[in-house]
Amino acid sequence: MRPPSPSIPEKEFLFSALKQGLRLDGREFFETRPVTLTFGPELGWVECSLGKTRVLAQVDAKMIKPPPERPFEGVISIHSEISPMASSEFELGRPSEEEVTITRMLDKVIRRSDVVDKESLCILAGQRVWHLRLNVHCLSDSGNLLDYVEVIGEEVTVHHPTSRAPIPLSLHHNLYCFTFAFFSDTSIHPVLDPNHLEQRLNGGLISIALNAHHELCVVQKSGGVPLEPADVLRIVNVAVQKAKDLDVIVESRLREDWEGRKVEVR
Amino acid sequence: MSADRLLLTLSDSSDSSDGHSRIEILNTGGYRSDGRRQYELRTISIDLSPQGSGADGSASLTHGLTQVNVCVFGPREAKMRSQTYHDRANVNIEVAIAAFSASERRKRGRGDKRILELSQTLKSTFEPVIQTSLYPRSQIDIYIQVLQQDGGLLQACVNATTLALANAGIPMYDFVCAVTGGVHSTSALLDLTLLEENDLPNVTVAVMPRSGKITLVSMETRLHVDRFEEIFRLAGEAGTVIHREMRRAVKDRTEQLVASMQSVGRPSTGADVGDNEY
Numbered sequence: 001m002r003p004p005s006p007s008i009p010e011k012e013f014l015f016s017a018l019k020q021g022l023r024l025d026g027r028e029f030f031e032t033r034p035v036t037l038t039f040g041p042e043l044g045w046v047e048c049s050l051g052k053t054r055v056l057a058q059v060d061a062k063m064i065k066p067p068p069e070r071p072f073e074g075v076i077s078i079h080s081e082i083s084p085m086a087s088s089e090f091e092l093g094r095p096s097e098e099e100v101t102i103t104r105m106l107d108k109v110i111r112r113s114d115v116v117d118k119e120s121l122c123i124l125a126g127q128r129v130w131h132l133r134l135n136v137h138c139l140s141d142s143g144n145l146l147d148y149v150e151v152i153g154e155e156v157t158v159h160h161p162t163s164r165a166p167i168p169l170s171l172h173h174n175l176y177c178f179t180f181a182f183f184s185d186t187s188i189h190p191v192l193d194p195n196h197l198e199q200r201l202n203g204g205l206i207s208i209a210l211n212a213h214h215e216l217c218v219v220q221k222s223g224g225v226p227l228e229p230a231d232v233l234r235i236v237n238v239a240v241q242k243a244k245d246l247d248v249i250v251e252s253r254l255r256e257d258w259e260g261r262k263v264e265v266r
Numbered sequence: 267m268s269a270d271r272l273l274l275t276l277s278d279s280s281d282s283s284d285g286h287s288r289i290e291i292l293n294t295g296g297y298r299s300d301g302r303r304q305y306e307l308r309t310i311s312i313d314l315s316p317q318g319s320g321a322d323g324s325a326s327l328t329h330g331l332t333q334v335n336v337c338v339f340g341p342r343e344a345k346m347r348s349q350t351y352h353d354r355a356n357v358n359i360e361v362a363i364a365a366f367s368a369s370e371r372r373k374r375g376r377g378d379k380r381i382l383e384l385s386q387t388l389k390s391t392f393e394p395v396i397q398t399s400l401y402p403r404s405q406i407d408i409y410i411q412v413l414q415q416d417g418g419l420l421q422a423c424v425n426a427t428t429l430a431l432a433n434a435g436i437p438m439y440d441f442v443c444a445v446t447g448g449v450h451s452t453s454a455l456l457d458l459t460l461l462e463e464n465d466l467p468n469v470t471v472a473v474m475p476r477s478g479k480i481t482l483v484s485m486e487t488r489l490h491v492d493r494f495e496e497i498f499r500l501a502g503e504a505g506t507v508i509h510r511e512m513r514r515a516v517k518d519r520t521e522q523l524v525a526s527m528q529s530v531g532r533p534s535t536g537a538d539v540g541d542n543e544y
Binding site for chain 2: 104184203204206210214215216217218219220221222223224225226227228229232233236237240
């Protein structure tokens, strides 16, 4: 069901506020909503929320025989579901445009950038490897689902079914994704982490996934209002800065959680 | 011509004495695996003659060995009333990748995520470029067929679509010219082949040449920020080179059409042919 477009007064209000340098929720142009990570009871279960947008991710692992062409690497599959629980715009069953974007981004980020060290997933070369299945459920959409989904991908730990101590998955690096929305009126600066209304009224989105070491993994600006090259580079630099900040937060949360669980190891 | 050179280089490297058949991306003489230099683009061939039954505009574009055909229908009455907009035209893009296009035969269904993503990217690239507000409640259909893939798929699709739209006479704000760029250790390369794309971090950039603004940036591989900046700028400039080729092809085609129109019926009127400046 195509959602109704925002009303004209809402549109005008948003644009005139942005022109004056104000965002509707009081944030700065380049400020993200605060990220809260909640770790579930079992390992490999995380819920992340950025403002009112919430996403849940869970990792499951099982042993399989590896495909013959790559006997030394494990397999990762990503499965994402956006149900109407997240927002009335989404229908069950048919992949909507946004779902395709999210799945593909996740795919690009996690598989093509080699975030997870696939070789470490190998148990017995040619015979048994781990098959990781990452399930992502979007619980509530208040704009900018994408960024979310990325942040959680990282908290993944594998637990061996043989009751040995669980070891964390070796990730090459942590990836963060930032989405900037820009508007058809080019005098308005791009905003980071658009909320629902900003996302509906945008003239284009640019998503950047990168790690904390100044390496860009995915840059996607699919059309929308054309930007000067200098603007694009400026946005990339902001994303680099934000990635460093976010990395500090996520690492510290992960460490806290890990400490909390160590107690249960026999 | 470039195809022969590619074959030659492949057979040469497989004969190397140490038994490894690694193909060098950029050798010490500054030549790439297909004989091009660092910033050299592949041969572009553009064919704007009519294809398909009654397409309003069509284009067949090749970048080296990558070949893409595009047919444009429209603006025409929308098939489904529910998808029309009251104030502008609906742009619908469908991509079909032939099973024989890659080196291994693989049939891809319509619902394949990669194809869906490609169509969506193209749609959001062209929607702001086409002057859709001139055709309310109608539909513009763009059908893309990929016949051969040798790297630079998104690039070829964007360029071919621009040409087909121009051929169909659909008003646009500007051309959209795309080019891929990559980095091999410290040297930047342009217009990558499949071999180079698989090995190197690469980015596809589409630029609107008159204003120099960027409409599309797509990068799926890991690359350091400083390198990104370099390639990004380079690719933007390379877009203008492609723009020249495209303009020339459109102009030639128009001249041909005008000449054939004039030669039918009456004798030459002496009117200038080259006045259609784009």
